[in-house]
Amino acid sequence: MEISFSDKVVIITGGSRGIGKDLVRAFAQANAKVYFTxxxxxxxxQNVVDEFSRRYAATIKANAVDGRSKEDVHNFIETVITENKKIDVLINSAGYIPRGLFLNTSEDVWKNAIESNVSSIYNYCTNVLKYMLLEKGGCIINISSVSAHFPAKGQAAYSASKGAIESLTKALALEYGKYNIRVNTIAPGLVETEVVKTISNQVKQEILKRTPLGRFGRAEDVSNTALFLASENASYxxxxxLLVTGGRHLD
Ligand SMILES: NC(=O)c1ccc[n+]([C@@H]2O[C@H](COP(=O)([O-])OP(=O)(O)OC[C@H]3O[C@@H](n4cnc5c(N)ncnc54)[C@H](OP(=O)(O)O)[C@@H]3O)[C@@H](O)[C@H]2O)c1
Incomplete structure (x- = not known):
């Protein structure tokens, strides 16, 4: 299925590594103009910009933007609008993945999880939706997690923040559908990124045993899903x- 995003302006948060980096690759390959943070x-x-600019004809711009800062996000979105007059797709992928049993979770860690994973989406959506409303269309994809639906031990702060993303997504879909703005989440299972290197082999083997498709996720499993969701093929x-888990959520 060939999907083209020529003339589309796509914002991807957290594109310097992991899942976000592959999202940048996928949308650049599909010819979008990509702004990532x-x-x-x-x-x-900068390596991401260099690598994918060499491979693809798309324009790719990297921006240091702390999603937790209202001001940073506002200024960034205004810059994108000044340069393009519109934003077609927003993908909120940047995230903070804390671990620890609930009673060992400090208030700082708790607050950072909420600010990095939830308030950042508030900051982006409040700034971007007003321009999508003017265009009478747009697509927002929030990267959640299987942990929002099936928390594992040691993930209270993370699961709570990802659960909030799921609810916020439904609320926005409900309110802005009549303006042709679609809002969805992708909830990945374990995806092989740097974060995963911090998980013990024993835990990884347990996860693998409970994954019907018998492997961990790859970043491109998420990117392919995002390309589909952002495309006209997903217009309804x-x-x-979308749980991209290899079936792990079934067990
Ligand atoms: N990996 C998994 O197994 C998995 C599974 C389910 C869901 N997810 C979700 O998928 C998303 C990406 O995960 P990942 O594993 O690819 O993460 P990652 O490798 O840790 O990358 C995180 C990205 O987010 C950026 N970032 C973090 N906090 C930020 C902030 N406050 N403002 C702006 N950018 C910020 C980082 O920038 P710097 O490089 O500058 O630090 C980096 O680009 C996250 O939302 C995560 O919760 C991941």
């Missing part, structure tokens, strides 16, 4: 959660 990793972000899909 990162928090501190300027060198990695809103307010849904």
């Amino acid at each position: 990162y928090l501190t990793n300027g060198e990695k972000a 899909i809103t307010g849904t959660q």
